[in-house]
Amino acid sequence: MHKDIATPIRTQEILKKYGFAFKKSLGQNFLIDTNILRRIVDYAELNEESGAIEIGPGIGALTEQLAKRSKKVTAFEIDQRLLPILKDTLSPYDNVTVIHEDILKADVEKVIAEEFAGIDDVMVVANLPYYVTTPIILQLLTENLPIRGLVVMLQKEVADRIAAKPGTKEYGSLSIAIQYYTEAETVMIVPKTVFMPQPNVESAVIRLMKREKPIVEVKDEEFFFTVTRSSFAQRRKTILNNLTSQLPDGKSKKDQILSALEQTGVDPTRRGETLSIEEFGRLSDALLLHFK
Numbered sequence: 591m592h593k594d595i596a597t598p599i600r601t602q603e604i605l606k607k608y609g610f611a612f613k614k615s616l617g618q619n620f621l622i623d624t625n626i627l628r629r630i631v632d633y634a635e636l637n638e639e640s641g642a643i644e645i646g647p648g649i650g651a652l653t654e655q656l657a658k659r660s661k662k663v664t665a666f667e668i669d670q671r672l673l674p675i676l677k678d679t680l681s682p683y684d685n686v687t688v689i690h691e692d693i694l695k696a697d698v699e700k701v702i703a704e705e706f707a708g709i710d711d712v713m714v715v716a717n718l719p720y721y722v723t724t725p726i727i728l729q730l731l732t733e734n735l736p737i738r739g740l741v742v743m744l745q746k747e748v749a750d751r752i753a754a755k756p757g758t759k760e761y762g763s764l765s766i767a768i769q770y771y772t773e774a775e776t777v778m779i780v781p782k783t784v785f786m787p788q789p790n791v792e793s794a795v796i797r798l799m800k801r802e803k804p805i806v807e808v809k810d811e812e813f814f815f816t817v818t819r820s821s822f823a824q825r826r827k828t829i830l831n832n833l834t835s836q837l838p839d840g841k842s843k844k845d846q847i848l849s850a851l852e853q854t855g856v857d858p859t860r861r862g863e864t865l866s867i868e869e870f871g872r873l874s875d876a877l878l879l880h881f882k
């Protein structure tokens with residue numbers, strides 16, 4: 591049996607062998623704790639028929655654990671310097687493909703069709719680069735990909751905002767954008783000591799399981815997200831003030847906004863953070879008439 595990649599000693603050996611220097615700008619904080627990695631994979635609930643998409647394999651710490659617990663792993667890595675390293679470290683596994691591409695520019699739908707033909711269960715599992723966590727998650731969700739969900743490591747502060755419930759200070763348009771598509775739950779808080787180098791912020795693992803259909807049915811998704819973002823533009827302002835100042839021609843349409851709020855049963859003096867996603871859905875449909 592070969593040694594796991596994710597130990598401090600083996601990681602140091604690999605870095606030294608290749609003279610690899612971390613690039614902070616690419617969010618390179620590698621995991622050096624096999625137990626944490628196994629737990630991340632547990633939360634993804636993979637089996638021998640599953641496919642896993644990884645974003646940013648680094649030197650292969652998580653990739654290796656995914657390879658052991660799924661039928662096929664496809665990983666996107668932006669940093670060319672890591673490709674020869676991954677070829678070496680992942681050589682014991684014949685079920686891994688590494689694609690040298692920026693995940694934000696990749697045609698993930700096409701990759702899934704090509705790489706996971708005949709595989710019905712696909713999960714995204716990753717220790718995300720922290721400088722782009724929300725764009726990556728939002729892109730993967732809005733593209734409506736054939737995936738069961740995501741289990742990803744990210745900054746704890748972002749995980750808190752994603753999984754937040756109405757009435758909390760973390761709840762905002764990011765919580766709504768992600769909970770619209772998924773059931774979101776923080777499953778693990780992870781100490782800095784399991785990374786090399788250690789990140790400056792606390793980390794957490796979040797599980798996002800895709801809903802069969804969005805949490806609310808809205809007539810116009812784009813407008814719904816405009817309404818939610820507008821409602822949180824200034825957190826201390828009332829929903830009425832935010833909507834009038836943020837929506838196009840909102841000031842001249844104050845009466846229509848008031849009547850949409852009344853129709854939805856939302857007191858205009860409430861703050862955005864007190865509205866449930868369902869209330870935002872009804873409000874957005876009532877406002878649509880006047881703004882589109």
Ligand code: SAM
Pocket residue numbers: 616617618619620621622645646647648649650651652653666667668669672691692693694716717718719720722
């Ligand atoms: N999975 C490895 C681990 O857990 O040890 C490394 C995780 S590290 C936090 C993030 C990885 O994402 C790095 O390997 C980095 O080069 C890569 N990366 C950064 N930006 C990326 C992007 N836009 N697309 C694909 N990979 C990216």
